[in-house]
Amino acid sequence: MRLYLLLGLPAATGVITFFVRRVRFQLTALLASAVIHAGLTTSLWLSAGDLSSGSFLGVDAAGLLFLSLTSIVFFAVSFYSIQYLLRGTHDAPSGLYRFVPNLLWFLSAMTLVTVSRNMALMWAAIEATTLASAPLIYFYRRRSALEAAWKYLLICSVGIAVALLGTFFLGVAASASPADSPGLSLTALINAGPRLPRLWVDVAFLLALVGYGTKMGLAPLHTWLPDAHSQAPSPVSALLSGALLNCAFLGILRFYQVCVAAGEGAFARSMLLVMGFVSIGVAAAFLVGQKDYKRLLAYSSVENMGIIAIGIGLGGSAIYGAMLHAVNHSLCKAGLFMLAGNVLHAFGTTSAQNVRGLVRHSPMTGTMLVVAFLAIGGTPPFGPFVSEFTIFSATIRGGQLWLGALFLALLAVASLGMAGVILPMAQGTPANAVSPPRKEATLSIAPPFVLIVMILILGMYVPAALDDLLSRTVMLLGG
């Protein structure tokens, strides 16, 4: 029942707000949906019972983890959006009333990804996230935004078509053992695991890795990502990076679970490892000397998706690190994109060279931008340091010293590259600001502040409930 509410409520509110075009009503509906969604998600944490029994819908540890991340990021984004919409309306007069409904449908589609227990249903949900979010990327009716939205639609739709082929390959693999219940139910596939023909499972995983990997932003399939993240309104960029990439990652994890059950875990891990290192390498190359600070954050997402893929690829204790890193990255990057929105509002440009003296101009935004950069760059005492260190120490313990060294070297290049762009923005005297320094609006700084506090706490210790959920997720993934 709660699952139907989680899915249906945002979808229905989306339909209502599509027809009722008063901004205040829409914003109220958005906030109410975000609060109720967060409440329902919390209630799922509290109920100890097994909710993963359904053949179509259900929540297991991995699903609950990503559902919670989606809910938290959406909660923060919806509060941030109030200020954003009320001040930014003159830029997008025609698309304004479509913003809230699309945001809500996007939430509903992402929720469906996290609660799907059937591979084909999950596929449909991931495709739905593309369709719901494309109009959000084209929110500012600019040529460059149109270009970004077109690339996003086409590249991701093609990627997802490849993932559908992978899903069908799993179906063919399952048809080899007709004794089990047919179809693409995750539970049935895992139960049938050892009897699945390995060739078909391998090819299915490869197709899913390419298909969902496109959407997750793994290099070299990431080409849509910097464009879409830089052209979308900042609250949308926060959702894309903080929630959507995770959903695509969950798609890959589901295929990985079947691979592990079929005894092909080692093959899947080696593929993830390759894609992960390529992603960090490509991202590091584009982070150094990046001129656009929103693209910088987008490439940082490619880097972090690579880190997560490497964590799964290493296996063992690194899987825990990868899941923890997914949490850290979501919270941190969502906060960073909101701060980028504040900078864009103050300076009117996404060019990093034209932003100087941010700390003096907007003290809270400037300070938090530096702090959040330090966090995502892997500095203690923040969460990403802990998760990256967990992954790194797994390479040492596994005796893969060269991999560990390469991992550290690429991370160092990426962080230094980011530092070279972000730190000059914060320092100096403000010169090119389009709005005079004034008190920053609470709603534009409180949501990123809360997220940054959360990753600071995660850097000190992992709360017992989260630790338990992460451990159960790792168990699902055979770690």
Place this chain on the structure above:
Amino acid sequence: MTSLSALLLLAIIVTDLYIISTGRLGSCIRATALQGVLLALLPPVIYADSTAEQWFHIGLMSVGTLVLKAGVIPWLLARAMREANVRRETEPFVSLHVSVVLGALLVALGFWMGKRLPLPVPIGSPLLVPASLATILMGFLVLVGRKMAIAQVVGYLVLENGVFIFGLTLARALPFVIELGVLLDLLVGVFVMGIAIHHISREFDDIDTDALASLRD
């Protein structure tokens, strides 16, 4: 019925080859509509030995495919083409002559790969997997070889049709709801792309995606 299904699958490959060899967008769209009709005929032909209950399922799938792939989607594309006021692909990335040769190679590749991937449980027609892979590969060729936004959507459709053919190996295992969801996603996808084409044509005066190349590092 194997010979009839083989005939249908070969006809689908012929429509693929026609699409990659013609620069006229109208012909491309008509060919996808024809491909939709052929696709709709496939399930009843391949699963001719079904029980009455299964026939209901197969009939619904067939009608759904016919309505969407042979009707609504080509109509949406044709409307987008009229609004954008373009007739033909003038300067594709991959010239049409080259694409015909590549197309023939891709058909061969599809059959070769199909042979390497034997179905664990033989089903329907032995041509099903090769024809599906060949169609997917040719869809890719259209996607990367053309500049026009509409031609790229046609490529996406051909790719999806290839995946659809592959999905027929599972027609009995998949619940109908999910097939419907897949078809609906495709419809909405083409619809959203149609809207995007409309915006592109208004914004740029043509729908050559060369104009969409300003975002880069």
